Structure formats: C-alpha cells, structure tokens
Amino acid sequence: MSRTLTPSDRSAVLQQNRAGRGERFLRALRTPGGAVFVLLVALLAAIIAVNPSFGEPNSFIRFIGRTAPIAIAAIGQYFVIVSGEFDLSMGSVVTMQVITAGNLIGDDDAKVIPVLLLMFVLGAFIGLVNGLVTTLLRVPSFIVTLGMMLALLGLVLFWTGGAAQGNPADSFRQIGRGGIEGVPVLEVIPYPVIILAAVAALAFWLMRRPYGRTLIAAGDNPTAAALTGAPVWWIKTRAFMLSSLAATVSGILLVGYAGVHPSVGRGYEFTAITAVVLGGVVLGGGRGWVLSAAAGAFALESLFTLLNFVGVQSTWRDSVQGAIIIVAVAAAAKTWQRKRKGTAAPAQEVQPPNKAEQSEHHNGTTAR
Amino acid sequence: MNKTRGDGSIFSRLSSTHIVYLVALLTLAVGSVLVATAGRSFFSPGNISSILTGTSVLGFIAIGQTLVILIGSLDLSVPYVTSLASLIAAGVMANNSANVLAGVLLALGVSALIGLFNGLIVSGLKVHGFIATLGMGLIISGYLATNFKGSFGQTPFSFRLVGATGLGPVPISTLIMLACAGLAMLLLHRTRVGHQIYAVGGNPNVARMSGIRIQTPVITAHVICSVMAGMAGLLLASRLGVGSPTVGSQGGYDLLSIAAVVLGGTLLAGGKGSITGTLGGVLIFAMMDNIMSVMQVNPFLKDVVRGIVIVVAVAVYARRRIVNRPLRFGHDGHSRQEMPGTEEAREVRA
Amino acid sequence: MGEIISKHAGLGALSSPTETGSVRPGAGPVLEVRGLTKSFFGIPVLEDAALKLHAGEVHGLVGENGAGKSTLMKVLAGVYQRDAGTVLLDGKEVHFSHPTQAHEAGLSTVFQEFNLLPDRTVAENIYLGREPRKGLLVNKARMNATTAELLESLGITSIKPTTAVRSLSVAEQQIVEIAKAISYDARIISMDEPTAALAGPEVELLYQIVRRLQERGTAILYVSHRLREIFDLCDTITVLKDGRIVDTRPAAELDDAALVRLMVGRPISAYFPDKLPRDEADEPLTETPLLALDNAGNEQLDGISLSIAPGEIVGVAGLQGSGRTELVQGIFGAAPFTRGTMRLDGTELLPKSPRQAIRARIALITEDRKAEGLSLNQSILDNALGVIRSVFPRSTGAVKQDIPGVFSALEVIARDLDQEVQYLSGGNQQKVVLAKWLAISPRVVLLDEPTRGIDVGAKIAVYRLMRQLAAEDKAVLMVSSELPEVIGMSDRIIVMRDGRIAGELPAGATEEQILQLGTGARPATNSTNNDDGAGGTNGSVRPEESNGTGENA
Amino acid sequence: TTDPSVTEDPAGSAAASPEATEQEWFDQALYDEQFEQRTADFVGDPEKPYLQYIAGEMKDTSDLAVEGAQKVCFANASISNPWRQTGWITMNQQLKVLQDSGVISEMETRDAKDNDNTQIADIDYFIKEGNCDAFIISPNSTAALTPAVERACDTGKPVVVFDRGVETDCATTFIHPIGGFAWGIDSATFLSERLQEGDKVVALRILPGVDVLEHRWAAAEKIFTENGIEATDYFTGADPTEIKKIISDELATGDVQGIWMDAGDGAVAAIEAFEDAGKDLPVMTGEDEMSFLRKWKETGIDALAPVYSNFQWRTPLLALEKIFKGEEVPAEWVLPQEPIPADELDQWLELNEGMPDGHYAKFGGEDLPGYPEVWQERQMP
Numbered sequence A: 001m002s003r004t005l006t007p008s009d010r011s012a013v014l015q016q017n018r019a020g021r022g023e024r025f026l027r028a029l030r031t032p033g034g035a036v037f038v039l040l041v042a043l044l045a046a047i048i049a050v051n052p053s054f055g056e057p058n059s060f061i062r063f064i065g066r067t068a069p070i071a072i073a074a075i076g077q078y079f080v081i082v083s084g085e086f087d088l089s090m091g092s093v094v095t096m097q098v099i100t101a102g103n104l105i106g107d108d109d110a111k112v113i114p115v116l117l118l119m120f121v122l123g124a125f126i127g128l129v130n131g132l133v134t135t136l137l138r139v140p141s142f143i144v145t146l147g148m149m150l151a152l153l154g155l156v157l158f159w160t161g162g163a164a165q166g167n168p169a170d171s172f173r174q175i176g177r178g179g180i181e182g183v184p185v186l187e188v189i190p191y192p193v194i195i196l197a198a199v200a201a202l203a204f205w206l207m208r209r210p211y212g213r214t215l216i217a218a219g220d221n222p223t224a225a226a227l228t229g230a231p232v233w234w235i236k237t238r239a240f241m242l243s244s245l246a247a248t249v250s251g252i253l254l255v256g257y258a259g260v261h262p263s264v265g266r267g268y269e270f271t272a273i274t275a276v277v278l279g280g281v282v283l284g285g286g287r288g289w290v291l292s293a294a295a296g297a298f299a300l301e302s303l304f305t306l307l308n309f310v311g312v313q314s315t316w317r318d319s320v321q322g323a324i325i326i327v328a329v330a331a332a333a334k335t336w337q338r339k340r341k342g343t344a345a346p347a348q349e350v351q352p353p354n355k356a357e358q359s360e361h362h363n364g365t366t367a368r
Numbered sequence B: 001m002n003k004t005r006g007d008g009s010i011f012s013r014l015s016s017t018h019i020v021y022l023v024a025l026l027t028l029a030v031g032s033v034l035v036a037t038a039g040r041s042f043f044s045p046g047n048i049s050s051i052l053t054g055t056s057v058l059g060f061i062a063i064g065q066t067l068v069i070l071i072g073s074l075d076l077s078v079p080y081v082t083s084l085a086s087l088i089a090a091g092v093m094a095n096n097s098a099n100v101l102a103g104v105l106l107a108l109g110v111s112a113l114i115g116l117f118n119g120l121i122v123s124g125l126k127v128h129g130f131i132a133t134l135g136m137g138l139i140i141s142g143y144l145a146t147n148f149k150g151s152f153g154q155t156p157f158s159f160r161l162v163g164a165t166g167l168g169p170v171p172i173s174t175l176i177m178l179a180c181a182g183l184a185m186l187l188l189h190r191t192r193v194g195h196q197i198y199a200v201g202g203n204p205n206v207a208r209m210s211g212i213r214i215q216t217p218v219i220t221a222h223v224i225c226s227v228m229a230g231m232a233g234l235l236l237a238s239r240l241g242v243g244s245p246t247v248g249s250q251g252g253y254d255l256l257s258i259a260a261v262v263l264g265g266t267l268l269a270g271g272k273g274s275i276t277g278t279l280g281g282v283l284i285f286a287m288m289d290n291i292m293s294v295m296q297v298n299p300f301l302k303d304v305v306r307g308i309v310i311v312v313a314v315a316v317y318a319r320r321r322i323v324n325r326p327l328r329f330g331h332d333g334h335s336r337q338e339m340p341g342t343e344e345a346r347e348v349r350a
Numbered sequence C: 001m002g003e004i005i006s007k008h009a010g011l012g013a014l015s016s017p018t019e020t021g022s023v024r025p026g027a028g029p030v031l032e033v034r035g036l037t038k039s040f041f042g043i044p045v046l047e048d049a050a051l052k053l054h055a056g057e058v059h060g061l062v063g064e065n066g067a068g069k070s071t072l073m074k075v076l077a078g079v080y081q082r083d084a085g086t087v088l089l090d091g092k093e094v095h096f097s098h099p100t101q102a103h104e105a106g107l108s109t110v111f112q113e114f115n116l117l118p119d120r121t122v123a124e125n126i127y128l129g130r131e132p133r134k135g136l137l138v139n140k141a142r143m144n145a146t147t148a149e150l151l152e153s154l155g156i157t158s159i160k161p162t163t164a165v166r167s168l169s170v171a172e173q174q175i176v177e178i179a180k181a182i183s184y185d186a187r188i189i190s191m192d193e194p195t196a197a198l199a200g201p202e203v204e205l206l207y208q209i210v211r212r213l214q215e216r217g218t219a220i221l222y223v224s225h226r227l228r229e230i231f232d233l234c235d236t237i238t239v240l241k242d243g244r245i246v247d248t249r250p251a252a253e254l255d256d257a258a259l260v261r262l263m264v265g266r267p268i269s270a271y272f273p274d275k276l277p278r279d280e281a282d283e284p285l286t287e288t289p290l291l292a293l294d295n296a297g298n299e300q301l302d303g304i305s306l307s308i309a310p311g312e313i314v315g316v317a318g319l320q321g322s323g324r325t326e327l328v329q330g331i332f333g334a335a336p337f338t339r340g341t342m343r344l345d346g347t348e349l350l351p352k353s354p355r356q357a358i359r360a361r362i363a364l365i366t367e368d369r370k371a372e373g374l375s376l377n378q379s380i381l382d383n384a385l386g387v388i389r390s391v392f393p394r395s396t397g398a399v400k401q402d403i404p405g406v407f408s409a410l411e412v413i414a415r416d417l418d419q420e421v422q423y424l425s426g427g428n429q430q431k432v433v434l435a436k437w438l439a440i441s442p443r444v445v446l447l448d449e450p451t452r453g454i455d456v457g458a459k460i461a462v463y464r465l466m467r468q469l470a471a472e473d474k475a476v477l478m479v480s481s482e483l484p485e486v487i488g489m490s491d492r493i494i495v496m497r498d499g500r501i502a503g504e505l506p507a508g509a510t511e512e513q514i515l516q517l518g519t520g521a522r523p524a525t526n527s528t529n530n531d532d533g534a535g536g537t538n539g540s541v542r543p544e545e546s547n548g549t550g551e552n553a
Numbered sequence D: 001t002t003d004p005s006v007t008e009d010p011a012g013s014a015a016a017s018p019e020a021t022e023q024e025w026f027d028q029a030l031y032d033e034q035f036e037q038r039t040a041d042f043v044g045d046p047e048k049p050y051l052q053y054i055a056g057e058m059k060d061t062s063d064l065a066v067e068g069a070q071k072v073c074f075a076n077a078s079i080s081n082p083w084r085q086t087g088w089i090t091m092n093q094q095l096k097v098l099q100d101s102g103v104i105s106e107m108e109t110r111d112a113k114d115n116d117n118t119q120i121a122d123i124d125y126f127i128k129e130g131n132c133d134a135f136i137i138s139p140n141s142t143a144a145l146t147p148a149v150e151r152a153c154d155t156g157k158p159v160v161v162f163d164r165g166v167e168t169d170c171a172t173t174f175i176h177p178i179g180g181f182a183w184g185i186d187s188a189t190f191l192s193e194r195l196q197e198g199d200k201v202v203a204l205r206i207l208p209g210v211d212v213l214e215h216r217w218a219a220a221e222k223i224f225t226e227n228g229i230e231a232t233d234y235f236t237g238a239d240p241t242e243i244k245k246i247i248s249d250e251l252a253t254g255d256v257q258g259i260w261m262d263a264g265d266g267a268v269a270a271i272e273a274f275e276d277a278g279k280d281l282p283v284m285t286g287e288d289e290m291s292f293l294r295k296w297k298e299t300g301i302d303a304l305a306p307v308y309s310n311f312q313w314r315t316p317l318l319a320l321e322k323i324f325k326g327e328e329v330p331a332e333w334v335l336p337q338e339p340i341p342a343d344e345l346d347q348w349l350e351l352n353e354g355m356p357d358g359h360y361a362k363f364g365g366e367d368l369p370g371y372p373e374v375w376q377e378r379q380m381p
C-alpha cells in the first residue's frame, strides 16, 4: 500500500465507516432481494394453512428435496444474469445430461463415475462455447444461448431417435432419489437437499470472493470493469460455465427424481429466469444476491404447490403464475425506484451510451 | 435507417442491413444448388410461393417484434396473442361472410388491448419487457387452455381465399405482410412517434430530458406488435379455416421472431435497426426451411442447422468494427484522410 | 410546433435584439425561486434556496461538488420535483412535472450529463420530440434546413445537420447540445458546466453565443467550476454551499480569492501546492527514466516519443480530439500502441491490455468517471477494491483494511462504505476512483482530466495527491484542458496536435506558448477577449494544417 | 380425431353460441359405436393385425390401378413423441420392403413439426411440386387440415389418411385403430372393476385440446362418474417431473387408489412417486410403452396397458400397394386395438427384449428387415 496516505488508526475508521450488521440486514430486507424471503415465508404459511400435513418435517424436507433441481438451476442462471447476460440453453443442457446418463450408463454401475465426469466436462464445454461466442464474437447472449438451445436439443433427439434407452443404474438414480434414512425428526434427508445446501454455500462463498464481486461489477459496467483490469470476457465466460454446470447438477438430480425422458428439463430456462427475477435480481446485471435467486425458485415452487392444494384447475395455473411474476417484479421495480427516487439516471438501466461505446471501441468489452 | 452511413464517411463499412441481404443472397445461391441436386427447381412458381407463404406469418410477427425490440423491450406473448386472434376471428365469423369485418376488427381490437396492457406494464410499472410479456403470455395461455378445447369456429370461404390465393407465385398474404412492413417503415422514419421509438430505445434518459414522454412510444410499439401478432392470427385463421388455441405456440413464433429480428441486424438492446433488415431475416429463415424440407433433412437436425445459422450470422455483423471515430493513421503510420469529425472540430475553433 | 421553427428565422439574426421582443427593460425578474427545498430520501440537497434571474442577465452559479447546482437546475427543468418552495415565471407560480412543460414555458437546459443520441443525426437530436411536420409526417427537409440556419446563426459553419452525432468530436457534440438548448427559443437557458468538455477555441465560441443570447434578452443561469469563465461572462454570481445560498453579488464586487473563500468557506493559501521534498530514506534516484516511449503509434497516434523520470509530473495539453486521451489509453493498453517501443523502468513493455499495464503497476484515472471509472450500482467499498480484486485478488484482504483510512485521508463525504457511488457528487466519485488506484500503489500514474467538473476543494486534494506521488518517485502524467492547471502542476509540458506531439515546453511556459503549439498558430491573443483574436488564429491555422486536411481534397 | 364420425363440423355449431366455447368432447353415438367395435371381429389374418379391418363399406380402386413403381408423398404431422417416432421407424422399414418389391420408387416426406400451417403448406407443395403418384397424410389436426386434404383429393391421385381423421371422406381410405373412446372404455372399466365406490383416481393427461386424447378422457370420465369413483385430472405435458410432483402432492393430501393415464409416457414416474412416499402401489392403466410394461413387471402392480395400435404406421403403405394393384380397400380402415392384460405381459416383454424404453410393444414390425436393430437403435432417416 502506498505511503501516500497513512491514516492514524485504521480499524477505528473502519468501524465508523461501516454500518452495523443489524442495520445492514434491515436495509437488505427492504430490497427486493430480501423481500422474496418474506414472500416465500408467506406462501409456505399459506400452504400449511391449506394443508397442515405439509408442515410436517418429513414432507417439508421432501418438498425442499424436489425443489432442489430448479433451485440449483436458478443459482446457475443467477451468475449469468447478474453479469448482464441470459442463458436460454439451460433447459436443453438439462435434457442432454438426462439423456446422456440414460444412454451411456445403462445398468452398468461401473460406468457411473466415468459418465458422471463426462457429463461435467460436457456441461463445462457448453458453457465455454456460450461464453466465448458471447464475449469474443460479441453475439448477444440471448441469441447465442437461443441457438445453443435449438442446436443442442436437436442433436440429442437426433442422436437418440427421440427416446432414451431407459433409466440408468439405480446407484446413479439414488443421487436424486435416495437420502440418508433414519434421521430423527425428519426420518430422511434426501441427497438433493444436501447437494442443494452444498451448491448454495459454494455459490454464496463464490459471490463474496473477488471473482463474485468482479462478476457483478462487470454486469454493472463492463467498460469500467475492463479498465480496472478485469478480464471481462473470461469472467463472463466462467459465469456461463457455472450456469451449464448447475444445469448439469440439476440434470443429475432429475434423472434420479423423475427418470430419463426427453421432456425432462423442458422450459427450465424460463422457470429459472423467472425464479431469479422473482429473487429481485435485475435483468441487465449488476444487482441482486445469489441466495435470493434460490429463494425465488422456492417461492415459485411453493406457489405451484399451493395452487395444487387449493385445487385450482390445472389449466389456470399458467395464468396465476404469469400474474404473480408481473406483480412481484413490478413491486420490486417500485422498490428500486423509491430507493433512488428522483434520480434522473437509474444507472443500471442506462449509462451514457456513446461514452460506453467509445470505450467499447477501445477495449474489447461488450457494453450491454 | 442507419444514418451512420449518412455522413458520407469513407470508413463506415456495409450497414448490417446490407449484410443481411448478402446472407440472404448466399442462402439463395446455396439453396438453388442444393435444391437442384434434389432434382427440383428452386425458382419454380410452386417453390417460390411455398417460400413466400413461409414468410408471411413470421413476417407479420417479426415486424411487430422489430418495433418492440427497437424501443428496448421484448414481446414473448405474441404466440398466444396470435392463437387468441385466430379463435376470436373464427368464432365471430362462424362461417358467415357477413361477419368477416366484425371478426377482423374484434380480433385486432383485442390484440391491441393486450398490447396496451403490455405497454402499460413495461412503461408504467417499469417491469422489464421480458418478464412483462412472459407473464402476459402465461396469462393468455392459461385462458386458452381453460376455455378452448381444440379448434373452434370457422372462417367463411371468402375469408379463406386471403390465405389461399395469390398473384402468380406471390400469395396475397405476403403482399399484405409487405404492406404492413411499408406502413411500419413509414411510421419509424417519417413520424414523430417513430423517431421517439428510436430515441427511447437509444437512451430513455436522453429522450426524457429532451421532453419525450417515454410512455407514448413504448405503448405504441407494444400495441403495434400485438396487432401484428393479431394479423398473423387472422392469416392463420384464414389458412386453417378454423381458430386454434395452439397455432401460435405451434410455430414457436416468440423466439423465432426475435431471432429473425436480430438476424435482420437490429440491435437487441434497441435504438438501432430496421424493418428492411427484419424482412431479410425472415426471408433467410423461410428459405432455410424450404431447402431443408426439399432435402428431407431429419426434423431434429433442422433445429440444429437453424440454431447454428442464427448465431453464425449474428456473429458476422458483430465482427464489424463499430465505426465511431475516424482513424488518423494507418498501420504504417502515414496520416490518413480525416473524417469530417476532426476536420470540422478544427473549423469550429476558427 | 410549427411556430417554434418560424421563430428561428428570427434567431438567424441573434445579434439584433430588436427582432425578438423578449427584452423587457426594467421589468421584474423572469424567473424567481423562493425557499426551494429538495432532498433525496432524507438527505437535504437544497435548503431554502432563493434566486432572481432577470432578462438579459448572465447569472453565475458556483459551489463545490455536491453543493446542489445541478440539482437546482434539474428541479427548475422539471427533471426532479421540488419538496417545497415556489418557482415564479414572470411572477406566475409554475410547477413542472416533466421537462416538456419547462420547454413549453420557455426554459431550456444544457445538462451536465451527456444528452445526445449518438446514432441519430444532429438535426434529429436537436428537434427530438418536436420534429416539424407536414400533415402527419415529419418534414425532414424543413428540419435539416432550420437546423442548418440555427447552427449558422451560432457561427458554426462546419457541423452538418445530417451528420450522425457519433461521428462528431466530443467538443462538437457539446456544441450541438448547446445549440439544442437554444433551439427551444427559450427565454431562460440554464447551462450546467457547458465548457467542461471544451478547450480554448470552443470556449471562445460559447462566449460569443452567450453574449448574443444576452443581448437578445435571454436570461442565462451559468454553472461552472472555471472561475475565469464566471468572471468573464457573469453579471451576478450566486454561491451555493451544501445546498444553501451563501451569497449573491454583482460579479464586479468579487475576485477569485474572495469567490473561492465564499465557496469553500475557508481561505485557500496556495492554489497549486508546492513540490514536496523527497523522502531521504529512499534510495537515490537512478538516471533511467521510469517511463519512456519511443516513436510509438496506433490508429490515432503517431511518432510518440517521451520519457518521464521518477518523481516527475509531466502535463499534456492540447485541443479537444488532439489525442491526449488516446495517448494515456495507449500507455495503459486500453487502445494499445501498434508501433514503436515503450520501456518501463528500463524493461521493454508495450501493454496490449489494461490488465498487463496494471500488473506493471500503471494506473489510469479515466476522463469519464461515470462511464469508464465506476460501477455506479456498487458500493463505495466494492468500487475501491475493484482493481485489487480483478488483478491482485490475493492482497484483497490486506487492502480492505486500508480503504477506510484512504477515504478519510481523501476526505470522502459519504453515508458509509456501503453507499452506492451513484449517489455521490462528482468530486466524491472522483475520490473513490483515486482511492481505487492508490490501492495498487502504482509506479506510473496517468490522469486524464483529473479535475474535470470537480470543485476547488476536491481539486486541491487531487493536486496534493499528485505532489505526494511525485515525492514518492512515481511518474505522473496528467492530461488536462485547463491550462492554468497544466502550467501550475507540471515539471514539463507536452503539447499534442492531431495525434502527434507538437512540442515540449518547460515548467512555467505561458498559455500563449501552449496554445500556439496546440493550434500550430502564430501567437494568438489571449482567449478571453473577443472574436478577432480567434479570427487571427484561424487565419494562420489553415496553411499549417496541410499535413492533416491537405489530403482531404 | 382417429374417429371418423367427428365429421360434423363442431366449429359451426359451437361458434353459433359463444358459451359453446366449452366444447363437449363426449359423443354418445361415437361412444356406443366404439364400444361395439372393441368386440367386433376383424377381417384378415390375426397374425397381421396391421392388415385387419372391420367389415364395412369397401372402396373400389380399379380406376387407380397403375403399373410400375410409384412415388409416394408423405405429409407427416411430426415425430415429436416416442409413439410417432416408433411408428415412423416401422413405416420406413415397411417402405424398404415395398421399394425392393418395386411397388414404390421413393417416398418423399415433409415433417410439419406439429404445425398446422406448415402441414398445409407441405401438402400444397406436394400438389404443386412433388409430382406425387399418391399421398399419405397424417393430419396434425382435424378441421384445419380438411381443406388441404380435399385439395390433395382433387388431384385424382390416391390419398391415404391415417391416425387422425379429417372432416371429409374424399380420401381413398382412412386408416385408424378403433379410437379414443375405446381406450377410455377399456381403461376406465378396468379401474372401476378393481376399485370401490368413493375410491380416488388421479388422471394424468398430457395436454388439453388434442381430440385423440380428449376422447380417451371423455369416455373414462363418464365411466368413473357412473361408478362413483372420484377422479381428478391434471395436465402434465408428459413430463415425469410434473407427474411425480402431482402424485406426491396428491398423496400428501390423501390416499390415491388408482392412476389413469391418457398415454403411458411417464407412467414410471407416477409409480415411483408412490414408492418414494412409501404408500402401497395403485391400480393403474398406462400404455404399451416399454418403460411402463417393464415397471409393471418389476413392481407386479395390478395394471392394464391400453393400446393405441402403433402398427397402424405400416398400413398406409400396404394400403397403397393394394390401391396401385386396383384391389378394393375399406373406405374406413378400422384396425384392431386390444389392450395388453396382465396375462399377456410376459409375452410382450420378451417379444420386445432389448428395445428402448420409448418403444411400443405393439409396433408390429417383427417381420420387417432390420428387426430388431433398427428399432433398438431407433434409426430413422
């Protein structure tokens, strides 16, 4: 550190310069990212009100277990969205992984580990391609991943003739289906719950690491990020890889939970994006917390479950979901607005365009 | 559009619109060869009309989508609007040519209303277009699934003719679509709201500071987009002879139209793009489909090709350097001709 | 809207006041502000501000960063809504909820932020939202014609109405913004730091425009941090401090020192701090320059050769678009050099990316804070840790400890480290940028317009910092459009023109010498006085331009 | 509709009254007819079910007789689900046979990807450009495709419609298994016999609005209500994830005695939901899809596999063979549609040893070239 400034007592200054934990927590709850937790609690309460048995530890833990795949997908999608991009290829990746497991593992337990590795490599590779095409070839990620979505699914269906051989060895399916039996209160802790916890913890940790902070900064203002020496292309590419890897994990869980079928993973990208947005993460990047994204996924699932229990005609479910999304996001938007009431330039939506582009021309970063 | 070229600068390369049509030309060339190998003629009236037919439905929707994307939003609700419109039209007409006008007006009216809601949600509630229209789409799809079991209503013969007849190889529907495109261009380039659409898409704050009320253009764009989707619905109703709750989603027109628009060189971020380009994009898709069908490509592989073409094509435009500054010196360091920019800068000082 | 256009015919003869009857001698103030109060969620930004603006008066509004100048203007322009107070236009109370209403009431504004659409033409930008129409359709011909007229009437012959703004130089873009504000044919025009992006000649042009408007009876509210302009142009000066009006006085009663005292509240001993003695503890200076460029060049620059010794401050002057920014961006690898060599402390290094440069401990404080310097939605802390995190992640923890100290030393004013930087005023934002770069303890510090649009207090902080860095044997390269600053701070001055180094001047060179090199002109009369001086400049510019424009033919 | 008599235009009548948007899929006449057809006896060799038909009006095709190999144009709705894929594979193998025997020179196929509009365009293209000697059409929907099929008929060339019907009888022949109501009757009666009044059945349906499927449910619902069985239906999009969630939630709220499915796709997930919840397995009807048959065997549940005869994909080409020869064909070619009961389970399982889960037991291609590899690898052009 330069001798230019040598403050008398650093730690002391630190104290006075940082708001207390409690205050920061309250401040957080008032942002959309915090509000989603409140929404989640409300929904769960409603479900239990309608159907008390849902509140029992066992069925509750099972609920968490079955929500794990979409929550993990949402966490993956979060990395991409917070960096200002989209990943529409997620659903296709899930499907691909499910089919891969079905066709390559078969009943052969010995194949489980190698195929598992292969799946992760595949996932990472797809993310890499999405990322590189987006950052280096400067194709909007919406388009890149849309193309990937079409191409990937087409390839898988072509390869399998539309239907997988069958379910893979049970040892593999256990990952998504089984759990630790004989736990006191809960009776069972499904593996998906444990995996979700691990993934969430990892993501949370990652977002507090320099990488995570830089990722958000890059989503907020790529130009500035690049000028502070961040390799924006590689940072975003890694976000895409994380997204595909998350999709891979949900794929693995789904093979266990649902079994192998070409329709597994259909529409996952939109569900995941919806969840992330419900979690108060701003499309366009630069704002939002990873755990809120996961919470968003749970809120969405709880909503469906609630509708189920209330006995809403299943064809109406789409409509309710649609309405909820709009309302939730509108509310979030209001909050951000109130937060910066009177600002002429809500900067995360627009930055002075030509300046942005000038420097885009100086250094190869894509300004949104 | 593309005023950037307007300033006669020697450095600005081909506009993306040009490239779109180069790509289209390429597709045409490759197509005619491939089709010939399959023992067919690419340019036979039958084939041309089948290609053009392929353009009209997507064309309508893509035109609307262009406006919405130009203003920096998106519309994912189009497929459902299309279905709804087809149902309303067929339902109201009920195989009676007297009701044609009523059917058309009602269908378009309802579509416009949906567009209005989209616009209000986006501009008023400040909900990202992606979410707003995703939600709206879900709401409508729920309504359709609940209230319509299978095809419904019937369009009278007179109305079916629209989808069936054509001038030579050119279907009436395509002509109508082109007419709409013409109107959209007029709107964009020769009316205030058109300029405002570009302005707001380019930078909402600047637009606001310049005294534009953001709502107006946003809502206009969304309304027009939905109406166009409605037009597509009408065309489908006329081609199918009935309304169907699934025609829209069958075509996957939401993502496809967005792809077509971007393929047409319009900036997904908004503020820059053209209808002409979009038409090019739609044409490319139509030709690709036609070629692959003639070649009897495996249906699953068709999507693979589509996906790759979209990305590759867009990558091609993206490669072009954003000409925003005149080069002063070549690589050899010999000073280059200067662009008006710097030269004028000097005169201003005088 | 048609009538607006027709009025412009009159604007063509700006200089003759009689044409527009808007001068009402002896009449009361055109605009009067009473007890204006505005706060952003709790934090008061303007408190009980009062202001009188008369027809034909140029009213200077000065104050430190964050004093509330821009906010005041935005409230008047209808961008923000006032919390309390009254705004009287011709004695009638008005309340603008949208900029349009302000325009219609005859009040237009040149905002501090960039306000044009790069992809639209000049004409389209100027008439945005009120394009002349024939029937329903926009009448482009008419629009371009009136734009041409307007620009001509402002003495701008070169900018074509059909040019895309993107292809204009930054200076021209600023001129277009001013033209736009005038095109509303407003009776009141507020200008928020209109010269922030302008160098000598353009400033000259602005002077002329302001004076003509004044003659014509337009009332002008003028914000600037360049005191000289304030004294050159303004009849009355209002000083704003922490959202309150400190004083309003005729310009004649004030001088620099007095004004600064009012603004800062404390007397400034020396505006430009003296050099600091080297720390004896340091090992003696080596003779090798810390940074040396030899015949470097790229698409924008050519034949750049310069060297900076440790502990030296080198100033870079030049006109808008002369390539100063490209120079620093070249050294920093943001717009890499494609030719020539660069040596850092004797070792060959030609950065191809900022990352590479930063690894070599080169820092660049960019010209445009908001677009290139900061992630506006991120907290002060996150911004300050930006570089460390992306280039030296391992040392993040250690640096994090220092940050609060750095901020208190820089006297950053903020709620706390978690506040998002978008809510800071220009000066404080700039300090955040500085802190971010100090964190890597750089060897070479490049500053591009480091004091652009920041207040006296912040400026002095920046100057002190530069001296400090020099005293620590860093190499400092400062690009600036403010000549006094360049002269006051530099050990040597490099003057650029058309992407080449036009020449080098020793410390204490005069503004004239710099201008002469910068424009390639014979001695020009000092830029503060009227047209013919610049005219003279012009006469002599032409022949020497051959290297640049000659090939245009 | 696989069902001929949906020829009266529901639209016209429905459109008359707005509230008629709620279409009534149930059709007593059709129901009764198919009820009978289930037990009717079929003309032809039981070894070749794909050639059997219920005696009825025959079409004389002598004027369509031709010499030499003919070109066939096939406008397919899609191959977007395992059932259609299996059939498509079988059809191609059948084609090979007829090509070798010189009946058919080539078959040009256009796939509409589940899109009415596209299929209409495809048919028009065939008419204009295909120089086809005969058309095979598997309509994507009933009403919408009617005009296009009529246009095909107007060419005077033989037109074979199969699977779903259209609202015209201009086609030379219309091939289909008995139909949706029969399916509904078989499955629902089975469940009703096994369950008591007041028992709960969860009906898992793929999607609304598809007539083939709606008829299955229309019949089943009728029978359930008659027998006082409480049936709640869900749309699952055939997505196992959805199915499993639905069942889990149902089991969380109360016990479920029976599962009814309008297609076996995803049946496994339904059973597994019971296993995971630790409840005793339900009485169940699925389909002759291998995944279900295998799970059935493995769990030994009390089940029935209704069949929507996949072998019908062979028939169109064979029908054309007859037509080219000038032999008469049934105007409406109703193929047998027999469910697989528990006692036949093992037989069908070993017959389809090694077939993928998405394969259908009654695909009827055992005697075709490439059996079994082609179906095992699901090779399609």
Ligand SMILES: Nc1ncnc2c1ncn2[C@@H]1O[C@H](COP(=O)(O)OP(=O)(O)OP(=O)(O)O)[C@@H](O)[C@H]1O
Pocket (backbone or CB within 6 Å): A340, A341, A342, A343, A344, C040, C045, C063, C064, C065, C066, C067, C068, C069, C070, C071, C072, C112, C423, C424, C425, C426, C427, C453, C454, C455
């Ligand atoms: N939209 C906003 N939200 C919250 N605070 C704001 C907003 N805009 C300005 N402020 C605060 O109001 C104060 C005044 O800002 P303003 O921009 O008016 O100062 P200024 O005098 O223009 O400073 P400068 O000379 O740097 O432009 C600053 O402290 C700034 O942080």
Ligand SMILES: Nc1ncnc2c1ncn2[C@@H]1O[C@H](COP(=O)(O)OP(=O)(O)OP(=O)(O)O)[C@@H](O)[C@H]1O
Pocket (backbone or CB within 6 Å): A358, B324, B325, B326, B341, B342, C166, C167, C168, C169, C170, C318, C319, C320, C321, C322, C323, C324, C325, C326, C367, C479, C481
């Ligand atoms: N005509 C132009 N179009 C786009 N960007 C420009 C133009 N002119 C200058 N810029 C940008 O503005 C900044 C200033 O660069 P310029 O070449 O003008 O050097 P300069 O002398 O530093 O000018 P300035 O005083 O603006 O710093 C750079 O980022 C440059 O890319």
Ligand SMILES: [Mg+2]
Pocket (backbone or CB within 6 Å): C069, C070, C071, C112, C192
């Ligand atoms: Mg300001």
Ligand SMILES: [Mg+2]
Pocket (backbone or CB within 6 Å): C324, C325, C326, C367, C448, C449, C479
């Ligand atoms: Mg500069």
